Amino acid sequence: MGAHQMQGFGLWGLAFVNSMVFILFALSFFKPQSARDWRSFSAFSAFLVALFAEMYGFPLTIYLFAGWFQSHYPSVNWFSHDAGHLLEMMFGWRLNPHFGPFHIASFVLIGGGFWMISVGWAVLHAAQQHHAMAITGIYARLRHPQYVGFILILTGFLLQWPTLLTLAMYPVLVVMYVRLAHHEEKVAIAEFGDAYRQYMARTGGFFPKWRTPSPR
Template identity: 30%
Template structure:
């Protein structure tokens, strides 16, 4: 049962259910909240709305760029990197879910629709369940190292899991530092790496010392001057804040937490021949991994999608456009159809799923399911989802952004096919048998 619980915590099922509930909640609030203008918000509700909305927006922005870093990193490194990031993926992305739940609370508070509140409560229950399971998984990792985080450490871990490393680091008196700012630190900085030993031996900073989950850091701290700068690192920046805050409480005056962890640092250092205590022992990527080739395109469409997610509802709220029921229904059909297509594509790919064109060395070409009809069903799914989103909110500003990222998907698909053709000998035959995006059209 513990193994199944761990897989459930780290797997996508709970996250998918949460995001599905969020979509239903948002749709319910807007569809049934047309009369909200007749009930102006009280001062108290407005204050709560602004406070919670600001927190949700801040956490969302930080989490979104962390998500981009993860998606860029995950498919482009070695087999061991995939194992490490898969283990911590749910922990890394959980603050994004926090922002979603908080944002939906604001939507429900604004529209005040009973059905939306019911769905939000169910979504909140799933979110709390997922959080508890992730905390349990973290505690299990502590136990594997024969350690206990203590009450204060546990509180820091939970807050870090919910809100992200930046808020916790600031609140604890430490300072987050971006990978490109490492040159500002003195060369005698004490580098504390809190990852597990397999992660540490896979890749690390040249001057780092390994203290898995903080084990032994108290004894080591006694050997250093409190004036000496300290840099705490982990893979994603989500395990290190607890140790950074702990060292700050011990009296160290200059404690830094590596923002987004070694994951982002590896991206910046890749293929560079840098030297010094902050350089990596393995700066080179696996030559058989090619996700890096299309990174700029992927960041482009992810950024455009990010702006669409924000702009469309805000524009709808400001302009109050007259949206017909037919337009809303078409938007819903496109969005739900895109979600179903995306799920079918994900299921068909299974372990071969990659954000970028980075085929598994032991993988096989997937030509079954929806991939027997079109070569890029996931891209079609994303285009449909955001087309429905723009239609539902009747967003004029989002329309050109949607068109732009659709073009990026087309460009990326063409370049990906060249990469996949080099990797799979039968890919050219597969291209002749299937359509790129739309069956019998293109």
């Protein structure tokens, strides 16, 4: 693949700037404190770096599958930057991919994810200041809104620009967030006892419960 064919790639400075912008933006909302928090945030950051490295640096996924893509979708210029929006290309969206259905859905998921992280942190921080359980606001519907927010962001980026590396990292990160959530619940039970168990019974972890248990 010659340099003249790689339209819109090799922009490593842009890859770096975009990575830092999203990482710092997420950091301003999440505010990791424990070593576990930092490990999970570091993995999230690695996902973003891998994503933008392919988005603006070198399109490894397209390069590896260029032959298959070209034989199955011959009308697409797979070495153009727009072709990185694989789902739009493969499902036949021939207009500007930035206005394609998957790209629009990705913005909704990414925006919703950052919103959940932000409002979740506000409730959590207020509860920690008073050594109380975070059970108001978005925590009245979900026990782990911040982790749900991160998963929504990851899902949104995958819809927008799927790559081999980020596809491989995605399930690892989801499992990491689930394990972190379970660990935090054990800590909360040790601190708040039955009050937290009752909260768990009436509130969903990663998906909201629309019906609360009937009192016995």
